[in-house]
Amino acid sequence: QSALTQPPSASGSPGQSVTISCTGTSSDVGGYNYVSWYQQHPGKAPRLMIYEVTKRPSGVPDRFSGSKSGNTASLTVSGLQAEDEADYYCNSYAGSNNFVFGTGTKVTVL
């Protein structure tokens, strides 16, 4: 199972929006509505930000939103804040009780 493809980096100024893509195949992203997104600050454990493509767990700001079209899922962070600077990873169910992470995207707040 190959890692899902994410852009290595993305950036935006405070208050702006940034969108991160996560491209897979019809066997993972395109085949199931089980895409999740994780935020990871340096030296810290990942934090769940989005599950089942579009849903936000309790405590996650509504500035974070998810979507999917075909084999590509996306995470949008609106109203960028300094604390949003982190690495972001997508994850998808890939069938047969297997999962695959994306390659990761470093978000920089300019």
Added chain:
Amino acid sequence: EVQLVESGGGLVQPGGSLRLSCAASGFTFSAHYMDWVRQAPGKGLEWIGRITNNPNSYTTNYAASVKGRFTISRNESQNSLYLHMSSLKTEDTAVYYCARDWRTALDYWGQGTLVTVSS
């Protein structure tokens, strides 16, 4: 408060074995599937495997990179998750995280334990 605490990491020689533990508290352990994820130094996250929660018939699944070398198990009476690693390779060097599986996402993570495979 949900807590996951990994232990057991350390330095091991190539070809060696190691067992990691994950102590769970603050939730009904038996109600959740559990996963292991690793992160090599400076690299991205890699899903390693998952164990279901049916004590009559646990099911485990593994990434191709560790299948046949790693085994996930759990002990409901001790609220603990384990990762048995054997035939370790230098490329297995990573921080290993346990995580609670919830609606096919990982909603709580431990702080991680570092495994270094080196001679």
